[in-house]
Amino acid sequence: MSLMTDPISQIAFALALFALGLSILKLLSTSRLTVLFGARWTKFKASMKPRMRELKFSLRRVKDSPLSIVGICIIAFFVAIALLAPVLARPEDPDDPYRIPRDGFSPTPRPPNENHRFGTTEGQFDIYYGVIWGTRTAFRVSIIVVGAALLIGLVVGSIAGYYGGIVDEIFMRITDIFLAFPYIILAMAFVTAFGASLDSVMKALIIVWWPSYARLIRAEVLSVREEDYVEAAKAVGGSDFRVITRHVLPNSIYPVLVMASLDMGAVVLVAAAMSFLGLGAPVGYADWGQMIGFSRNWIVGPPGNPLAYWYTVVIPGLFIFFFVLGWNLLGDAFRDILDPKLRRR
């Protein structure tokens, strides 16, 4: 799956994946040595039991909440589309699959027909191809932005929260400044500086998005820092890094998970808006927002059939809507499930 062209984005993505993998490993591991069998295995199982029970409890709550099931299904659907994109919509040029094939140059969109399942938009770009590969674009953008913002925020926030003092003050003033601006407005400014492209949008969004994670992590770290078990870990002689990663972070992770799932949708909304406005993906690129941008001139059809070009607006929009809806439902469900206060009824 060819992901991105810009080396910076590639590095960011790789880092995000690496960090994610590391944290998952840390969360699950209870002993440093790989456990194979014997007494060690039973001890491992015993120590995992409370975690497994919590997990089972969480899963049951997921089952009980119909909205979260819907969310998971929607996202699974999109994942399937993204993975099967080359099969569902064969690219004309295997080296540049994100270029939507054009069937002529006529500006008038044409309704769904046998050649073009969802019709064509202005300039005869195939809508079906666009929305299929647009799914990949959406995942790409959201994973990179959320992953990188999460990483940066994690590092900054945990350092600020854990060490406190002047380090904390400085970092927090910086985040205050960033958080004074609505995301899209600040991102617009950065994109103007970087030049309009999807990569600029991603970079701009990462810059704009990390402070909220830093804030969140810091708040969690602050509350966890005072807990007795952290004192205990330090008293036993744990190094700072060890204390942070093994004790402080795992307990702070829940709100971050909630925020990350919600942001997966939010990022796509902002990125689509930027592309719509003309500041993001270039013309003819498989991006949902960009495709809706095409339809601006065709909202009102000829008199007598004003809804003639509905498919140029409705179809890509539905894809965005359901993608974001899925993540919002999931994030909301996470919030209800993982909130310790609301858990036990």
Added chain:
Amino acid sequence: MEKLLDVRDLVVRFYTYEGIVKALEGVNLDIRKGETLGLVGETGCGKSVTALSILLLTPPPGKIEEGKVLLKQAKRYVDLLRQDEAFMRNIRGSDISMIFQEPSAALNPVYTVDDQVSEVFLVHRREELCKKVLEGIEDDIRKIKGRLSLRRMVLKWERGIYRRMLKKPNSFLLKVLQKIPFVKRYQRRLKGEARKMTVQILREMEIPNPDDVVNRYPHELSGGMQQRVVIAMALACNPRLLMADEPTTSLDVTTQAQILDLIRKLKGEFGSSVLYITHNLGVIAEMCDRVGVMYAGDVCELAGVRELFKDPLHPYTKALFGAIPKPGKKLRSIGGTVPNLIDPPTGCRFHPRCPKVMEICPKVVPKMKEVKKGHFVACHLYSK
């Protein structure tokens, strides 16, 4: 002495994600007129649930499944569990009141003391207040000289409103008028009268400077003062029964003593019965006439306070007394842990921890029996 309140076979269950918590399985107790009944037991044994259920305020996901709660009204006994909300609202706060453990949590931080205590009067003593207001209005009308003065017209209008309030308290017109910003000033008189009564009751609670305190917000008062305000709210309408759920546990020892003294005094003055819930045996000894001992949702022993201290019969009660720390004596705790109420022990719920357990104990639930005069125990040791 006749019974004021009789709780029979009260069964309450909580429907939670993890299973059905069988909180109360057939609780039996009775409170007589003018007496203080203590209810003692470990945390989680169901004392608070019992009290809340009497007022039908069982917190969700709890449900009252079976039982009767008989309250004496005029010459008959009324089963509270079968009554509707309107009836219960009449009872709550004026016939039966309840005070809770944390006074700072019980008081609403965004309203003044006046607001909160007057509320009780405004709900339950409306008629009385209206009559007082009408007297005041008549007085004011008489004082006015001119015949056509505006003030006279306003007063006559107010008089009309209050007369209507007296006759038809739920009138639709009044409800509408209440909402209109400028018009609703007529309520000031009513609130003024309620305020006077509030100051009066605060004074009886031995709160210094009640005129000043009424204007304060809860967070401006100390813990002891807050609890006095809470007690004032509860006793405002002279209830026949006051239920106190560990009212002094969160206060320091000196304040605790003051509040206990206050409750004792007020009981004498007002003549109400008190259901005193606590886990502190010392307080029981000081305050109560009779005591009920609860364990895991069951009342296992019920007796007069002297009798209980002198001759505890149930093994749990004996163990409780044994566990009181005394200097020089070895601290004996009760072995085992409080049972899980989702899957409670069969038969007598205490049997896994009981030093005198017999074969029959896990099989049959023991019933309360009068073993000595006025001394009830639910234990197979005494059922011969």
Added chain:
Amino acid sequence: MRSYIIRRLLLLIPVLLGIILLIFALLQLFDPYQRAALYVRDPKQMRDVEGIIEKYHLNDPVYVQFYYWISEVLHGNLGWSKSINMRVSDALFYFLPATLELFIFAVPLTILIGMRLGRISAVHRDKPVDHVTRGLAIAGYSLPTFWLGLMLLMVFYGFFSGLFPPERLGVAADAYVNSAAFTRYTRINTLDAILNGELWILIDALRHLVLPVITLTVVNIAFVMRIMRSSMLEALGKGYVVTAKAKGLDEKTVINKHAGRNALIPVITVAGYLVAGLMAGAVITETVFNYKGLGWWSVNAAIQLDIPAVLGFVLFIGTVVVITNLVVDLLYAYVDPRIRLG
């Protein structure tokens, strides 16, 4: 309370400073020729770009530039906006009333409806009403603003032939409003129409406002609703609610009087974020509806690489949000007696 106010006001200074620094940092991302446009007062000066670079030391180290730039800003000179041929400072005042008009309608609607829904949702927790309300709110939140705007236009302007049109005013109304017969008091069309006593202008303006306001509101309602719901749930779980019930108060009074007042407090703090969210929404909405307000101007400028305009807009927004948060904090201190009386 006084110390709280003073502390909050003092906190304002470093944040404003920080915002200025951020804008300046943004500025440095552009090369000197692009930056030159920020220092001019009229387009004729742009002919001599080299001279401007010289005068304001645009090639010198950062701190020197900062000095020159900040002195211009403090004199009210934010540069020249080439996309609309106006000074940036003038443009801000020119486009503000339009955006303000949107806010006047959108803010109360969002807050009132959001609060109502949140309260209903909390009181009937986990019942069908709750699920439906939350579902609808999440759906509204998942809608791309621009898509909703376009769809609404498609239906209500296209299909219902011009019922709710885009832009601010119809052609006739626009001509009238700019003529001598009409006095522009505030440049907020609805207000001016009332003040001038011209009913048809008022109706025309309102017709043009319906769709943008709906678009803005729908997307932001979920935000308010969610906060109201959770703060209401928290209030309902508090001790004073049980006490109120034990006093014999009826359900409605307990919910509205006791829990409601306490639940409002977190909602106030959220109001600040709402303004920011509405601002972001306005940028997109104004563009979709060709509604010539601040948002429209900023997007237009971004596409045309009109840097002074973009940066001026960002500076303006940052200041507005910071001041809004300050107002909200002060309001919050006033409403909560625990803070008001120390």
